[in-house]
Structures are given as C-alpha cells and as structure tokens.
Amino acid sequence: MTTTEFIAAALSEDVGAGDFSSLASIDADARGLAVLKIKEAGIIAGITLAEEIFRFLEPDVTFTAFKKDGDRVAVGEVAFEVAASVHTILKAERLSLNCMQRMSGIATLTNEYVTAIKDYPARILDTRKTTPLFRAFEKEAVLMGGGVNHRMGLYDMIMLKDNHIDFCGGIEMAIAKTNDYLKANNLDLKIEVETRTIDDVKRVMACGGVHRIMLDNYSPAQLEEAIQIIGGKYETEASGGIQLSNIVDYARTGVDYISVGAIIHHAVSMDLSLKAKTV
Incomplete structure (x- = not known):
C-alpha cells in the first residue's frame, strides 16, 4: 500500500x-x-x-x-x-x-532503548508485531528513534522460527531445504534461524548455510556462551523477555542485535x- x-x-x-x-x-x-x-x-x-x-x-x-x-x-x-x-x-x-x-x-520509546545501550555496539531491532496496514509508518518511526528495521514482511528475508523448524522436522532439515529452495528459485535472501538452546546453536554451527542466528529467551549468561560458540562467524540477535530494566545485561554480552517488539506494540x-x- x-x-x-x-x-x-x-x-x-x-x-x-x-x-x-x-x-x-x-x-x-x-x-x-x-x-x-x-x-x-x-x-x-x-x-x-x-x-x-x-x-x-x-x-x-x-x-x-x-x-x-x-x-x-x-x-x-x-x-x-x-x-x-x-x-x-x-x-x-x-x-x-x-x-x-x-x-x-x-520513536520516543525506541530512543529510550537506544539510549540505554549507547555504550555498547548492539543495535535495537523492531519486529513484525505491528498494526496492520500501518507497519511502514511504525517502522519508519523506529528509525527516527535511532533503531533499526528488521524485515518488513514475510517476503524480504528468510526467518526460520520455532514453528518452521518443528513443522519441517528439525534445524538441519529446515536450513537445507531453505537453501535448496532459494537456489532453485534464484532468490537472494538472507537466512536467519531461531535457536532455543545451546545445543541448537551447536547444530546450526555444524550445519552452516545461514546469515544470522537468533538466540531466543536466553539468559544473559547463556547468550554470552552462545556468542562465544558462534565466534563472529554469523550475526547474532537476542530476543525474548528483554526490557529496559535488563537490556544492558544483554547488550554487554557482545550480541549484534537486540529485537524488542515492545518498542512498537507497547508504545x-x-x-x-x-x-x-x-x-
């Protein structure tokens, strides 16, 4: 629109x-x-x-x-x-x-999050938790507040979340089928895969074929461990349960991105x- x-x-x-x-x-x-x-x-x-x-x-x-x-x-x-x-x-x-x-x-709430972690390299990301048909303007407001836009919709990035992985039959299968699909259809899209455990991270590292690893509902200590395992080979994104009260604990782990749906749906x-x- x-x-x-x-x-x-x-x-x-x-x-x-x-x-x-x-x-x-x-x-x-x-x-x-x-x-x-x-x-x-x-x-x-x-x-x-x-x-x-x-x-x-x-x-x-x-x-x-x-x-x-x-x-x-x-x-x-x-x-x-x-x-x-x-x-x-x-x-x-x-x-x-x-x-x-x-x-x-x-924009104001986004800026609060951005300001809270200004001493760290992590960037604040939005999500698809937006108002139908007003998404473009809400994501524009995130940029005005100093945040970064994640994908605009289902069409501009591959994001293999928990349901995709479970329906597909596992992380390895989901990544392999996705790469085959992109190649067969001549599509140039980045792939992000969601992980829920340290074991998931190790499986992704063994499999490869992605651009970013989402670390969902990890504690700061678990996040730090996962980032060490990833070792800079892929971009990292922390997600789930992150608020102004604890965002610095996540930012100091060295994660690249922190996605916060609340900057839009709780504004x-x-x-x-x-x-x-x-x-």
Missing part, C-alpha cells in the same frame, strides 16, 4: 459521506491557520506524513515545519503551522494527529494537538 492509498483509505473511513460538522458550521470558502502544539516531551515523528495528508486534500496548502522528523521536542513547542481551507484543516486534523501521536510514541502515543491560530 502506498502512502497515497493509505491516506485515501484512512480519510474515507473517517469522513465517509461528509464532514457534516464542518459543512454545517463553516463557510465553504473560509480560510484558516492552525498549529501543531507539543504537549509532551519526546521524539517527534510523522511530520512528513502529516504534510502529505494535508496536501492530499489541498495540494496548494501552505505547510511550514518548525521541527523535522526525529527531533527531540519539549512541551510548549510548535511542530508546524498550516494555512489552508478550514474544511481541509478539520478533515485532516484527526488523521494527522492519530498518525503523529502513534509514530512519535514509537504510548505522544500528546499532541492541532489548534486554530486566531489573528
């Missing part, structure tokens, strides 16, 4: 047969000015998307941004100012706010408001 398709569908859901509140109370040719006010400190995200929403409704809108996506903002600051038809402003208001509040919450929306600017 393109950004334009998303905006069209989202506005159709919200506006429906018409914005009758505005149609009933505001003259069709009325012009207005509105400002996006910051009511909570954090990392702002979604300004570019907000501008696209306004321009979808009115291509010649005057949109003046005072902040850019990824900026740290404080309470009382103004992110942007928009001059347009009042009907445009009122139609775009809720969609713009919903998107920006969600994205800013994700709390930032408090923002779009207010008419009267002169």
Whole structure:
C-alpha cells in the first residue's frame, strides 16, 4: 500500500459521506491557520506524513515545519503551522494527529532503548508485531528513534522460527531445504534461524548455510556462551523477555542485535494537538 492509498483509505473511513460538522458550521470558502502544539516531551515523528495528508486534500496548502522528523521536542513547542481551507484543516486534523501521536510514541520509546545501550555496539531491532496496514509508518518511526528495521514482511528475508523448524522436522532439515529452495528459485535472501538452546546453536554451527542466528529467551549468561560458540562467524540477535530494566545485561554480552517488539506494540502515543491560530 502506498502512502497515497493509505491516506485515501484512512480519510474515507473517517469522513465517509461528509464532514457534516464542518459543512454545517463553516463557510465553504473560509480560510484558516492552525498549529501543531507539543504537549509532551519526546521524539517527534510523522511530520512528513502529516504534510502529505494535508496536501492530499489541498495540494496548494501552505505547510511550514518548525521541527523535522526525529527531533527531540519539549512541551510548549510548535511542530508546524498550516494555512489552508478550514474544511481541509478539520478533515485532516484527526488523521494527522492519530498518525503523529502513534509514530512519535514509537520513536520516543525506541530512543529510550537506544539510549540505554549507547555504550555498547548492539543495535535495537523492531519486529513484525505491528498494526496492520500501518507497519511502514511504525517502522519508519523506529528509525527516527535511532533503531533499526528488521524485515518488513514475510517476503524480504528468510526467518526460520520455532514453528518452521518443528513443522519441517528439525534445524538441519529446515536450513537445507531453505537453501535448496532459494537456489532453485534464484532468490537472494538472507537466512536467519531461531535457536532455543545451546545445543541448537551447536547444530546450526555444524550445519552452516545461514546469515544470522537468533538466540531466543536466553539468559544473559547463556547468550554470552552462545556468542562465544558462534565466534563472529554469523550475526547474532537476542530476543525474548528483554526490557529496559535488563537490556544492558544483554547488550554487554557482545550480541549484534537486540529485537524488542515492545518498542512498537507497547508504545504510548505522544500528546499532541492541532489548534486554530486566531489573528
């Protein structure tokens, strides 16, 4: 889904047969000015998307941004100012706010995790635990917060998780069949395989044919042992049960990536408001 398709569908859901509140109370040719006010400190995200929403409704809108996506903002600051038809402003208001509040919450939480391990080389990864049809924007917000995107979907990376391995009949079989499939279909995709035990790691090392090893639900001590066994031959990713309270314990093991689904699905929306600017 393109950004334009998303905006069209989202506005159709919200506006429906018409914005009758505005149609009933505001003259069709009325012009207005509105400002996006910051009511909570954090990392702002979604300004570019907000501008696209306004321009979808009115291509010649005057949109003046005072902040850019990824900026740290404080309470009382103004992110942007928009001059347009009042009907445009009122139609775009809720969609713009919903998107920006969600994205800013994700960017802010991601940045908390990134900041917590700034003294270590590990990078924070997102997951596919996202809102349907809003994934691209949520993952964009992760980047704005300083994180790194994992795969976008099921199509851009091979990820052999526990269910794939169990249904297939084991780690060795899953890796072998995957490599055969990629070769037969002339596909250039990286392979990540999930491990649940130190024995799993040893089996992957004996088998080879992967790019990254996921170490799922390992304690920091187990993670350190696994990383020593891997010895830098493959990328490593820690996953499962990792929170702000313990992430440093995982980062100091030397793991390359730490995936945290919570940076998206546990993010709390930032408090923002779009207010008419009267002169």
